[in-house]
Amino acid sequence: MRLPRFNYLGPDTLEDTLDLLAFHRDDAKILAGGTDLLVRMKKGLLKPNVLISLKALKDLSYIHEEDGYIKIGARTPLADITASDLIQKKACALFQACEKIGAITMQHYRGTIGGNILQDNRCHHYNQSDFHRSGRQPCHKDGGKICYARDEADRCNSTCQSDGATALMALGAEITLARKGGERTVDLANFYTTDGIMPFAMESHELLKEIIIPVKGAQSVYKRLAYRSAIDYPIVCAGVLLKPSKSQKNKIEDVRIVVGAMSRSPLFLVQESSSLKGKSLTDVDAFKKAADSSMNSASTFAVHNVGATLEYRCEMVSQMVFQALKEAAQKAIDVKG
């Protein structure tokens, strides 16, 4: 498969990159690792006139801890994250998520964490070759007015299958978006539109610059289900952050449950999360109840568009959340001894 034609620009500094983005706007796409973008371009899903490569922006590749926050440059390769002791110790869910993205020896050296968060939503009706799609009416994401995943849907129901985003949302991460003449920081949980066509609440001249993870003294776990681990995107995944109470022994102070690959964005389940506050770390029944409730909440958003049957995916939400909660609680108990 050939790539469509485009102009290649390789700016040397962040300022130049933002200038170019401000000039080209929708005409341009950012090329970091290319493991998602180039596949889409080969399939004719995207035809940008300009690719702006981040190859020279080595400054955007770093991991360090500062004032109680872990800061990660958006261009940091996944391999650097899985090799980082800091991430493994203090943001374990992100470590576990990055370890499971694609094939270790392949995507990890090219693929970046920023690219993983900003990978476009997927749907098995849409992510097909030009030839496949040419045989039928275009869907919402393809510029038409039909949804093949859900009958009579008035909008696109593509699914966000990013491992990194699910884990980061569970960790309560924020992201910094830079543009010419300024930047803004947004909570990852508020970064998503409910539109499958353009799932991210960012402008075309903005560039994801940094990921900021608060270090809360909490345990985090990421669980993922996929058919073939090295090739496939997750069909269900869950990230959990669990903070044990300092004053009360074996009690939970705070929990964040995030379910991924079930909707247009990762789902932060507020109700299920708060239901576990004040519960015991060994209260398996409460975990089971929260997990079942997560399944019900997530099921209302899901459509049958990422491979496995919808029923199976929904049931597995409960399993993923339950396992993640149990493992996080066990880790909290082990740490306290």
Next chain:
Amino acid sequence: MEKIQITLNINDKPCDVMVSPNDTLLEVLRDELDLTGSKDACSEGICGSCTIHMDGKPVRSCLTLAMEAVGTKIKTVEGLANGDELSDLQQSFIDHGAVQCGFCTPGMLMSADALLKENPSPDDKTIRKALAGNICRCTGYAKIVDAVAHTGNPQDNCPDCLTSSKPYKIQGE
């Protein structure tokens, strides 16, 4: 669209080539430089048969633009052998019958070579994890894993290691 002249460092040799911005590294290697060892199979980063090394790390050349490879050290499967003498890993692949149709072999060799550089005596699980991104449609995985595990580390209980052929020479033109 105009072609641009770039210099790529391939197998320790500088190569001047004219490329379009939309040429992948794999297309340049195969079509411009006649290095047809790296194979073009799925073209979308799934099968791993186009694996090459960029600065010592295995990457998929079908999803790497040629322009992005400027300034890096590229090694293809043609660069594994030392002159006309095969590397230990390649010899081991032959000894263990790890080559069937041969289409996945260049990618398998490059992934395994990167693993062995980092960890000269990996266990089975590590090898399988390292090769997880390479698909063999002949399904000859067991022999491939054996070949990697026994590279430079022949086993007394492995008949393939015991009957190892004499150092295999690459046939001349």
